[in-house]
Amino acid sequence: METGLDTKKRNVPGEATLSVNNIGGIDDAEVSFQQGVTVLSGRNATNRTSLLQAIMAALGSDQVSLKADANEGNAVLEFGDDTYRRHLERRNGTIATDGDPYLEDPELADLFAFLLESNEARQAVARGDDLRELIMRPVDIDAIKSEIEQYEQRKRQLDEQLDELDDLEQRLPDLEAKRTRVSEEIETLSDELEEAQAELEETNVDVEERREEESELETKLEELRGTRSDLERTRDRIETERESIEALEEEQDEVRTQLESLSTGDETEISRLEAEIETLQDEKATLSEAISQLQSTIQFNEQLLEEPDSFLENAEQDDDEPVTEQLLEDSETVTCWTCGSSVARDQIEATIEQLRTARQERLEERSEISSELNDRRETLSSINENRTEHRQTQRRLESIDDEIERRNDRIEELTEEREALTDEIDALEVEINDLETEDYSGVLDQHKEVNQLEFKLERKERKRDEITDQIASIEDRLGEREDLKARREDTTDELTNLRTRIDQIEADAVEAFNEHMENLLETLEYGNLDRVWIDRSSREVREGRRKVSRSSFDLKIVRSTDDGAAYEDTINHLSESEREVIGLVFALAGYLVHDVYETVPFMLLDSLEAIDSERIATLIEYFESYAPYLVVALLDEDAQAVEVEHSTVSNI
Template identity: 75%
Template sequence: MMNESNEEKQDVSRSTTLSVTNIGGIDETEVTFQNGVTILAGRNATNRTSLLQGLMAALGSERVSLKADADEGHAALEFGDEIYRRTLERRNGTVVTDGDPYLKDPELADLFAFLLETNEARQAVARGDDLQELIMRPVDTDEIQAEIERLEGRKREIDDQLEELEQLETRLPDLEAKRKRVSDEIESLEDELETAQAELEEANVDVDERREEQSELEERLEDLRETRSELDRVRERIETERESIDALEDEREEVQERLESLSTGDDDDIGRIEAEIETLQEEKAELSGEISQLQSTIQFNNQLLEEGESVLPETDGGTDTESDGSITDQLVAEEETVTCWTCGSSVAREQIETTVDQLQKVRKERLEERSEISSELEERRETLSKINENRTEYRQTQRRLDSIDDEIERRHDRIDDLTADREELTTEIDDLEAEIDDLESPDQSDVLDQQKEVNQLEFELERKERERDEITDEIASIEERLEERSTLEARREDVTDELTDLRTRIDQIEETAVESFNEHMENLLEILEYENLDRIWIDRTTQEVREGRRKVTKSSFDLKIVRSTDSGAAYEDTITHLSESEREIIGLVFALAGYLVHDVYETLPFMLLDSLEAIDAERIATLLEYFESHVPYLVVALLHEDAQAVDEDTQITEI
C-alpha cells in the first residue's frame, strides 16, 4: 500500500527539511527536523497544526487544507537524497492535489501515524467505536479469501493426483504377480518348444531326402502359423476394444449423472443478479462518497474548534493574522463563538459541537448501511459466481459426454472392422488346413503333426512374451509416476502451509494488535502513574454471525477498564467515565499498536502528534520518550508550558 521503494528511501540517521507554502494558516515557512523527537512549541493559533498538515501533505495525506486566501499551495520534503513535492490547487470550489509525495497510499499513515486531534483512531477510542473494524480496515480480506479459494483448488488437484498414485501403487503387487506367472509360463513354453523342435529335427532326418517335395506343404504350414498368430492378435484387439467400451460406458453413466445434477440457471436470473450487483455497487459508491464527505466535514469543524484563529484570512490592512492583537484578543475573549474562515461569520461553539456530534452519528449509520450493502453484494456475487461456475462445468461435462459418445461409436466401428477381419482369417485358416490335409501323406502325418505343434508353441511363446513386455512397461510407467509423489507431497505441504497462514492471517493480525495494545497500555499505566487506574486492556472475542446465506466468524474488541476506590476496592468502568487525559492516552496507545502491527515504520519513519493539552506536561514528556523508542521521527505540537518538560534542543518555536 506504500511506495515499493520506501524501504530504500529511509535513512533515519539524516535530518530532513520541510518547505510549506499556503497550507492551513501558513504563508511560507521552512523547518528542519532531526532524528528523534521534534517539538513545535508555541501558544494556540501559531500554525503548529498547519505545519503538521504541510508535513502530512508532503508525505501523501489528502487530509490537509489550502490557505483560505490562496488558490495554490505547496509542500516539499527533502529526505535523504530525494525531494518529495506536493501541490494543492483550488479548482471549481474544491481542492485537488498533484505531485510526487512520499507515499502513494496514505491510508495506514492517516490511521496510525498522523495523530492530530481529528485522527480517526483517537476519535474512535474516545467515542467507544468498533476498534476491530479500524485495525482491520487496511487488510484486504477479499483478496485473502480469493487467494484461499485459489489455493484450495490447487490443493484439491494435488490430492486427486496423490489419490491416483495411491490407486496405481495398489496395482503393483497384482502386476508383479501377473508378470511372474507369465514369466513362468514362458519358461515352460520354452522347455516344451525346445523338446518339440528336437523331436521335429529327429523326424526330419528320416524324411530328408523328400524335403524338396515337402516345400509346398511347409509353406502352407508357415502360412497357417502366421495366420493363426494374426487371428489371435485380432481377437485380442477385439477384447481390448470391448473392455474400453465397458469402461467408457461406466464413465458415461457417471458423467450423465453429474450433468443432470448441475443447475445452470436461466438468462433472466443472471441478468437480474447482475442488475442487482450493479445497483448495490452504485449504492455502496454513493455511501462511500458520502462517508468521505462527512469525515472531511467533521475534520474541518474539529479543526475550526481547535485552531480557528490560525486560519483566519488576512485583514484589509494586510497585517499578519497572528500579530493582529485586536482579532486575537477578540477570539480569546469570546470563547463561546468561533469565526468561520470560509464566510467570516461567527458561530456558537456549542452549535458546532452539536453539529459534529450529529455528523458523527450520521457517519456511523452510513458505515453500518455500507457494511450491510457489502454483505448483500458479496452474497449476489457468490450466487452469480456459482451459476457461472455451474454453467462452465455443465458445458465441460456436456463436451466430455459428447466426446465419450463419439469414442464409443468409433470403438464399435473398430470392433465391426476387426470382427470382419476375424471372420476372413478364420475362413483363411480353414482353407489352409484343408490344403494341408490334402498335401499330407500317411507317412508324413507324424512330421506334420510335430511341425504344427512347433508352430503353435512358437506362436504361444511370442504372445506370452508380448504380454510380459506389456506388463513390464506398465509396471515401469507406474513406478515412474510414483517418483512424482514426493514432489507432489512437498507441493501439498507448501500449499497447506500457505492456506494455514492465510486462514490465520486475520486472526494473527487481530491477536497481535490486542497483545501490542495491552503490552504498551500496561507499560504506560505503570510509568504514567494514574493512581486509580488498575488496568486497561482489550478483550478480543469471536462469535458466529450470518452474512447472507452463510455463517462467518466475526471478532470484536471490547475495551476493559478496571479502577479502584480510595479503599482499594476494584470495579469495572467504561471509557465515558474516564478523564479526557486518560482517553487521550488510550487513543494514542491504540494508534501506536496499529503503527506497529501494520509495520508502518518500515515504510514511513514519521509520526505526528497534536492536541495533547489534556495531558499534563510531565506525562507528555514520559509519553514522548516512550513513543520515541518505536518511531524514528516524532514531530509533536505542544504549548510552551508543556514543552518545558521536553529537551529544548529538539524544539522549534518560530514557524
C-alpha cells in the first residue's frame, strides 16, 4: 500500500538535469539526477558543496556564492517539461540574482530542506538557540491574527442575527393575539356599518323620490364623505411621520453616544508614530543587509575551508607542486586567496564562529525591532480605524439630522393640509345644514355615522394587514435560522481551527522531532545517550509594550552512567556526531510539519563527516523515505557504506 509521500514522489518528475556555470568553485558542469538518493562522492575540495549550492540557486535560494574569479554565474534546472533559470551577478560587493527559479519564496527550503553545514536549523541545535522561533518563523502569525479577527466579527454578526430571530419568535404569540383581536373588531365594525348603511339606504329611497329638489344636498354629502376620507388619510400620514421621527431620534442619541466614545487621535501623536515607523523600517532594512552580508561572508569562508583550490587556481606558486596538493599535505593551514599568506584553519574557523555569533545577534536585534515595528503599526492602525469610524459615524449623524429635518418639514406640510381639509369640512357641514329640510334633518348625522364607521373599518383592516405582513416576515426570517446556525457552526469551527493552528504546528513539530529522534537513537546506538526530546512549555515574553504568553521548546537530553544511573545533560556535552544527528532530525521535523516536500521536491545534505560511515548510511536510508530527491555530499569512504539504492556522481 502506498503512503501519502509515495504518491507525492510518484507525481514528481522522475529525472532532473542541472547545468552550472561559475557557481562556488565550478567553472562549467552538467549533472543529471534520478528520483531517490543521489550521492555526490569525492575527496574534499571536489566541488560537491558548490554543486549543492547550484541546485539551491536554481530552486530559488540566495544562500549561494559566485566563483571567486567570476562576475556572473548561472544555474539552469530542467525538471520534467519545465526549465528553471537563475542568473547571479556581482554588484557592489554583493551578489544580485534574477531569473525564473523553482520557488518564489525559498524560506522554507533554506530552513528545512537545504541542510548544508551553515543551515540555520542545524546550527540552532548546536548553539542551543530558540528552536520554537525557528520552527514558527515561516508561519505568518499576523495574517492568522487578522483572519481570527475577521471570523470573530463574522461570528458576532451571526450571533446578533440569531438573537434577533429569538426576539422575533417571542413576538409571534403577541402578534397572533393582536391580529385575532383586530379581526374581531373588524367583524363588529362590519356589522355596525352594515346596519348604518341600511338605515341610510332607507333614507336615500325617500331622497331618490325627490332627487331633483335635493340633488344639491346629495352632492354636498358625497363631497363631505370624500373630504373626510382625505382628512383621515392625512392624519394617518402625520402619525406615521411622527413615529419615524421618534425612531430616528432614538438612533440619533445612540449615534451621538457612539461618536463621543470615538477618538480622532492627536495629529502630533500620529506624526510621531509615522516617524518612528519609518526609522524602525530603516533600521530593520540596515540590519537585514548586514545579516545578508554576514551570511555571504560566512559561506565564503566555509567554502574556502571546504574547497580552497577553487580560489587559488590563478594564484602564483613558488614551486612546481600543485596548490591543492600543498593544501592537502598541510591540512592545518589554508592559503589566503587575496594575499597568498598561510592562515591556520582553526583561526578561520574561529572567525567564522565570530561571524555566526554576530549574525545571530543581529537576527535577535532585528526580531526586537520587528516587534517594536508591529507595535507601532498596530497603534497607528487603531488610531486610523478610529478616525475612519469617527468620520463614518459623523456622516451617519448628519444623515439622520437631515432625515429628521425633512420629516418635520413634511409634517408641517401635512398639518397645513389637515387644517385646510378641516376648514373645508366645516364649510361643507354649514352648507349641508342650510340645505337640509325638516324631513331630512337626520341625513347629515347618518352620513357622518356611516363615514366614521367606514374610516374605522378601513383603519382596522389596514392594521390587520400590517400585522399579517409582520407575522409573514417573521416566519420568513425564522426560516433562515437553520442556515444561520449552520454558518455559525462553520465559523466557530474555523475560528477554533485558527486559534489552535499555531498551537497545533508547535505540537506537531515537537511530536515529529520526538518520534524521529526516538526511532533514530534506537537505530544508531549512541552508547549512553538514552533519550533526546523537546519539552514544550509556556513562558511570558515581552512583545513591544505588552507581555504575552509564548511557547518554549526546551531540548532535553538524558544519559546514563556505566552502572546504569540516568542523569540529565546539555547539548554542549554531546559529541559532534550526536549534535549533528539532533540538528538533522530537528530540520526533518520542520520539513514534515511545514510539508516542505509539497513546496520543493529536493532535500540536500552536506558536511556529515563528523558522523561515522555506518550511521551516515542509516540516516540516508531514514531520510530517503521523506524526500522525493535526496542529494548527499559524501567522502568516498562514507559513500561506499551507503546500502540504499542510489545514483552516484563523482566527477563534477
